[in-house]
Amino acid sequence: MISETVLVPAQGAMLAGDLVMPDQARAVVLFAHGSGSSRHSPRNRMVAGELRTAGLGTLLMDLLTEDEERQDMITAEHRFDIPLLGRRLVAAIVWLGEQAETKHLPVAVFGASTGAAAALMAAAQRPRGVFAVISRGGRPDLADDALEQVCAPVLLLVGGRDPEVLRLNEEAARRLRTPNKLQVVPGATHLFEEPGALEEVARQAREWCEEQLRAGQTTPMRR
Template identity: 75%
Template sequence: MISRTVTVPADGRELVGDLAVPAPARAAVLFAHGSGSSRHSPRNRQVATGLRTAGLGTLLIDLLTEAEERQDLVTAELRFDIPLLGRRLMAAIDWLGAEPATRNLPLVLFGASTGAAAALVAAAGRPDRVLTVVSRGGRPDLAGDALDAVRAPVLLIVGGRDHEVLRLNQDAARRLHAPHALHVVPGATHLFEEPGALEEVTDAARRWCDERLSAAAR
């Protein structure tokens, strides 16, 4: 297992991330965190741990610097700057493409909340690099015109009791031209805090990635 803290250059900034790659690895999963969150998000870290047991490497990265995080706590503006977050996610995709441990691995984007919109923007911007996109409680509607341009298959995972976000995901799904599926976790709210909810998220993401990897190998 390769496990280390890394820095990724983007927009003249240095973004900090935690890279963990089991040996052998079948793919790499790049996590894009949601509004007000970071690479230390316990929910994404739990999902990442589950995916690594299935042979998938993970990169959990902060798309904002510490100074920008402090600014965002006051203004709450940068967390909704989807073009900015998408560009930085593309920089992380490029970094993974040059990193020896991941450069030959298929790439999965895993976005939560506003990070899901950034993941879709990045998938549209790097169509030849992204195998698939997974959204957990995401806001794909914020991706705008990128929804129409995404070519990679998309899995949308939403809590059954997260009614407004579920509606937004259903609307966004109708705009996707790429293969896609909507997985509703019964009884779960936005943060999937209910017993067993995150485990179902992890299982659904793992199965989806397995299917996409199998399809790509045929």
């Protein structure tokens, strides 16, 4: 297994990431964390670990630089800048397509909370570079018009005790023009902190990726 800290160039910024690739990985999952979080998010790292047991590589990365993070803690000006976050995910997809260990692999994007909107926006901008999108407790509504442009199949995971986010995901599912599935995790709240909730998220995410891989919707990254 290859595990390394990497720097991803994105429009003049250098974004830190943790790339972990199992032997003979079949795909790589790019994680987009939610507002106020980072690549060290324990929830995303837990899910990433489970995905790696299924032979999927993972890239968890910061979407903001250290200076931007410090500024955002004061002003919150970047965390809801979905176009900016989406462009940075696009840069990461392009970067993965240039690395020796990942350039031959299809990419899925896993977004949590506001990161889900950025994931959908990136998928819309790179229709040949993303084979699946997974949203955990996401805000797909923040992707705006990009929703109708997404081509990759989308899995929307929402906690059963997160009614407002569930409503927003139901509305987003109706707007999506690509195959999609809305899966409610019973008893889970927004952060999926309840016993077994994150394990269910990881299981659903793994099965969604495996289903799309079997379907053959796996185009290597294109610049």
